[in-house]
Amino acid sequence: MATSATTHRLLRAHFLHRFLDNDLISPNADRHDAIVLIATSLAVPGLVVTVLLIGSKYLFGIPTPALTSIAALDDKFLYISVSMLVMALIGAVQWDALDLDARDEAILGPLPLTHVEIARAKLAALVIFVSAFAVALNAVPSIVFPLLLVAHFHVNIIAVVRLILTHATVTTLAGAWAFLSVVFIRELLRLVLSASWFRRVSAVVQGVLVLTLGSTLLLTPWLATGVPMKWMGGSSAARAVPPVWFVGLYESSTKGITLTIRGLGLRIPKGLIPAEANAHVLYDRLLPRFGAFAQMALLVTLVTPLATLALYAWNNKRLPAPTVGRWRRRSTGRSIAAVLIALFVARRPLERAGFFFTLQTLARSVSHRMSIAAAGAVAFAVSVMFMHGIRAINGVAYAETRVLALQTIAISIVLVGVRKAVGTPAELRANWIFPMAWNGEVGPYVAGVKRAVIIAIIVPMLLALLAFDWYEIGARVAFAHAPVAFIVSVLVLDMLLWQPEMLPLTCSSRPPGNLKAFGPIYLMALFVAAYTLARVERAAIADAARYAVLLAASATTYIGFRLWDARYHGRGTRIVFDDSPETPTQRLGLGEPV
């Protein structure tokens, strides 16, 4: 029995390490750094938001019980949504590590362990991993937020403890449910699809999940306003949003305390009496719904783990077979495309090396896909906020300026994701081939990389935005804008990839300077530049001659930048490759002396 417990502990530790394994960072040196970094980035935002933003509202703004109850619904929705979205995102990012995989089979298969022991340890590791994240995310707000809620009222200690426990339980339950839902989706796909189809579909689903969850997370502060009217009292579709169920559970568990505070007969400031009365009415109207929402929350919290566990157990009946390679037989269409690319897009072999290597890496490497999906999520969230602003504007001229600026901002954000992706080595240990086969010319290779990004990312994005522009601001402006947008996008790409000592996808780029200090400045600069350009463009589009001047100026700026760039990317630029085969650890600049 003792041996079995030790084995279980060892296996559990092994699987926990696997969750933090990252082929791009050092196998040993950076794991603790990574844990601290992740825990801090989960805990600190909760503390900052609770104390600085939400705290000031309750301490200085709302001194009455009913108004507090109504305002708190927004904040509870926010906490619950963030918990759900972050936990679901963790599930999406860890997508391939959720199940036993071929590497587990290679490592553990030959050992005298039963499959049940292995599966149990994996499941235990998964539970610990998820719980640790849930605690890091929800612990601080669970203590601070309830205290702020009752700051103005005389409430006994038992009620405060109940509030704290309720907050902690509901936010953690919501997060766990969201995480399990991602696991459920994965396991369901595994069950219904063949192994080869699962591999194909799985990559797409993971990307889509990261994109949608990421953009929704960024939009959460905006979505969590007016919750009583927008979500809880809204249409049946609005009420079917999962965070609403858990807010209902929260309120059902604590409504006794809310009603007790109301019954204390506190003195309400004169100016707040009508608002307080309205808040009373609204809260009383919602009271019967909380129970129904709570029932729904309890139902899904019960059913989802059972269903997920059943699927998980079924799919992990035995260790997975070693991976069978995916067949990539070249079709006629692909062959023709390759010939056309060789003729018109990337004529030199080095250009073709950069072009095809970029396409293959961005399409097939999970970490590279994740970088672009995350940037896409940010761009989508920003676009939604912009569009909301546009709909609220009556002036056509200003709306046009916003639409035009939005494109530059959205494309720039996605290209920042591309920069992050191409600044990540495709596979550090395989990089040795680059210094071995390298002829010293950076320019053609980087040109191939840029052309791949233009064809695979910029052109599809611009086409989608062209259709959007057509709908929003009319065909004439949309078509006039497209060439300028293309030149600007390519210029932004050139600027982002201007780093002579870095070879895309083989060397890891380092963030320029102190990103925490300069990040907001870069962002402001982007917004100012995008708006300025949009204004200039709007003025130019009205007149053919001015439009021609704008096009010529854009093209000249681009050519000027290319010529300057060519001086640095020409023959003789010394590339510092990250890694050579003899190095025992791999670095991403993390081990540099501070």
Place this chain on the structure above:
Amino acid sequence: MLEARHLVRRFYGTAVVDDVSFVLRPGEVTGYLGPNGSGKTTTVRMLTGLIEPTSGSVTFRGQRISDNLTDYRRRLGYVPEEPFLYPFMSGREYLELVGRLRELPESLLSRKIPAMLILFGMGDAGEQSIGSYSKGMKQKVLICAALMHDPDVIVFDEPESGLDVGAVLVLRHLVQTLAARGKAILYSSHILESVEKVCANVIVLHRGRVVADASVEHLRSEMARSSLEEVFSELVLRDDPARTASDIADVVSIR
């Protein structure tokens, strides 16, 4: 053609390679023998320019390779010890990448790559992703990548690792054929049988130092031994292998 002069490489003050000198000539296969940790791979990495020697130099056609590493590497083929490749690419795609980085024309790649893959018994597997390859298959891809540009100097570091018997036989013949066509070849291995069959000259390394540098025949006659294995045992192994094996078996059976 390729000359190593008094190569020394220290790691944290310890000399892993200590005053190693030898010459690789066109048409010759030089075996580089030594037990694990003797400094073979470190020497190979200095020869390929992947690491700098602490002292000493490597010259190619009389010129230090560090003076123009790029030009030297155009003439160099290298099969590393560890088969690290991009797992998301197919074998064919990887060879295309290497060929393009070496600026080989597309028409040449489209002839060479399928032919090499078929000859190495990987015709169909060439379209599979490398992530699913066995070690031997990866090794075959590495060998194809090292030879695709028809190099003058070829450095093999444990090339037989993971290869099946058939592939090993092909490799041995290939090495000899390439040497016969004027290539200078270094064949680093600890498999004595291979070195004995493939190499004309042998350098034996022990604890970073060259303990023998001569033809296989000369070593055998000089040391009055019938095989390279016995020569190697005499030069490098301080303990009786049979005795050591017996001791290991004793430890294994401890309960």
